[in-house]
Amino acid sequence: MNNVKRISIQKTIGKGYADFWNFKGRYRVCKGSRASKKSKTTAINFISKLMQHPNANLLVIRKTFRTLKDSCFAELNWAITKLGVQQYWDAKESPLELTYKPTGQKIYFRGLDDPLKVTSITVKVGYLCWMWIEEAYEILNEADFDILDESIRGEVPEGLYKQVTLTFNPWNEKHWIKKRFFDAKEDIDILAKTTNYLCNEFLDDADKRVFERMKRDNPRRYQVAGLGDWGIVDGLVFENWEELVFDKNEILKRSNTKTAFGLDFGYTNDPTAFFCGIVDQEAKEIYVFDEIYKEGMSNKIIFEEVERKGYKKEKIRADSAEPKSIDDLWNLGMKNIKRARKGPDSINNGIQTIQDYKIIIHPSCVNFLTEITNYTWAQDKFGKKMNKPIDDFNHMMDAMRYALEDIQGDVFSFD
Structure with missing residues (x-):
């Protein structure tokens, strides 16, 4: 030049x-x-x-x-x-x-x-x-x-x-x-x-x-x-987890394994979070193998992304707080989507059940990894731990809870 x-x-x-x-x-x-x-x-x-x-x-x-x-x-x-x-x-x-x-x-x-x-x-x-x-x-x-x-x-x-x-x-x-x-x-x-x-x-x-x-x-x-300060992480909700490369198809060859899919809606300030996992009830393990995590997703875009990844026909539990969005996704072609069952103490009950399992996370699930390393128990104004998690870093965590409601049996009964 x-x-x-x-x-x-x-x-x-x-x-x-x-x-x-x-x-x-x-x-x-x-x-x-x-x-x-x-x-x-x-x-x-x-x-x-x-x-x-x-x-x-x-x-x-x-x-x-x-x-x-x-x-x-x-x-x-x-x-x-x-x-x-x-x-x-x-x-x-x-x-x-x-x-x-x-x-x-x-x-x-x-x-x-x-x-x-x-x-x-x-x-x-x-x-x-x-x-x-x-x-x-x-x-x-x-x-x-x-x-x-x-x-x-x-x-x-x-x-x-x-x-x-x-x-x-x-x-x-x-x-x-x-x-x-x-x-x-x-x-x-x-x-x-x-x-x-x-x-x-x-x-x-x-x-x-x-x-x-x-x-x-x-x-x-x-x-x-x-402000860009370091996040102070104390009192993680889930501590029994590891990051590990694995082949989901090999995991699914085991007996007593089931896939689990959950969806937490977001839009402007919060991301839409889609959880993809496998549960091995005998080994007490949850394998996290894929995710969707993005802000500004309309219901049509959510459907197209889920379809592109090949999960359109899977049984999906979604946040019941948005029934209109669930209906939209059903009408678009996500025929196995259902509302998550919410009730008194459903968050803590779901957490307690998941805590009995080891969570193995594929390295590609970077947003799940970010959330699970920052999802902590809330504190009161005196710094004392409360019996509820923080209302933050919880989009994938909520999607995981919804997904695991769809596993039948006493082990995963959150009602």
């Missing part, structure tokens, strides 16, 4: 990220609340840097590959448009990648659910020197991060540098990221920072009122989702 395009980074992304933008050490780690600009700032930063460094290539990672298209890939395309450089970039969805046309540099996208594809990348131009791990909180096993970290290796020419960037919401203070990066003593190779919505000058009054209501109505969530 002969033309030089000059932009004002401060006008484009605002304030609060100068140190993040300019840091060249090995680890650049940013935890932040909702609307803190962290993902959009990171996307603009990488597009800008790649166009300045003709030998650099970027690898973008999330725990599951299927989540990349609607998150990082979309954010990077947004950044390209925001910078007005669309004519220089080529976007492909199969395979998912972005190419800087003047040099052939690439942005690669990979999920940890296919580790061989992560470790086998060979770049055609320059060096694979940068990595962006979005929603890094989803990576619960530090050893998985170490494998990723080791993939950014080797010498790079003068003027270039190797760097791993992690961005995430800080739901749980016990996560390995806190100890490794935020609790580390002074280290020139680590920048660990916290951002929140207060540094986002582009929010309007309606956006700000969302956080004001959160501060008033849900102070615990406000500390994390509003």
Whole structure:
């Protein structure tokens, strides 16, 4: 390119990220609340840097590959448009990648659910020197991060540098990221920072009122989702669980196993949550093998997504608080959907029954993993535990309870 395009980074992304933008050490780690600009700032930063460094290539990672298209890939395309450089970039969805046309540099996208594809990348131009791990909180096993970290290796020419960037919401203070990066003593190779919505000058009054209501109505969530503080997790509702790769078809070959599907409705502020599990009543195990978890889903979109995944004909228990939505889904073709049975103490009774089981969670079920690691017993104003769970991180948890109502027999009788 002969033309030089000059932009004002401060006008484009605002304030609060100068140190993040300019840091060249090995680890650049940013935890932040909702609307803190962290993902959009990171996307603009990488597009800008790649166009300045003709030998650099970027690898973008999330725990599951299927989540990349609607998150990082979309954010990077947004950044390209925001910078007005669309004519220089080529976007492909199969395979998912972005190419800087003047040099052939690439942005690669990979999920940890296919580790061989992560470790086998060979770049055609320059060096694979940068990595962006979005929603890094989803990576619960530090050893998985170490494998990723080791993939950014080797010498790079003068003027270039190797760097791993992690961005995430800080739901749980016990996560390995806190100890490794935020609790580390002074280290020139680590920048660990916290951002929140207060540094986002582009929010309007309606956006700000969302956080004001959160501060008033849900102070615990406000500390994390509003201010970006670490979530303090004490008194988990479900403690007997593990993350494990398994083949659902092999599990279903066992005797005394049944599938279980549950649906919790959401829309604007809360996600719709769809739980897919297998119950082994003899082994006292619940296997969580798939999920749907998304905001803004109309009933038609819910039906289409359930149908696409192949679960339309399954017996599904759904939140009885929305009978109209259940009727809509039945009319669309989900003929085995039924209302969940709710009654006095149905939440606690369901929890107590599930607590007798070990819950095995497939790594692809990242939203279920996030909820179960944050679903705790509520506390009163004196900090004393109450005999009810918090009204938060409960969408997949509720969907699981509904699903398990459909398992017949004394073991799963929640009436």
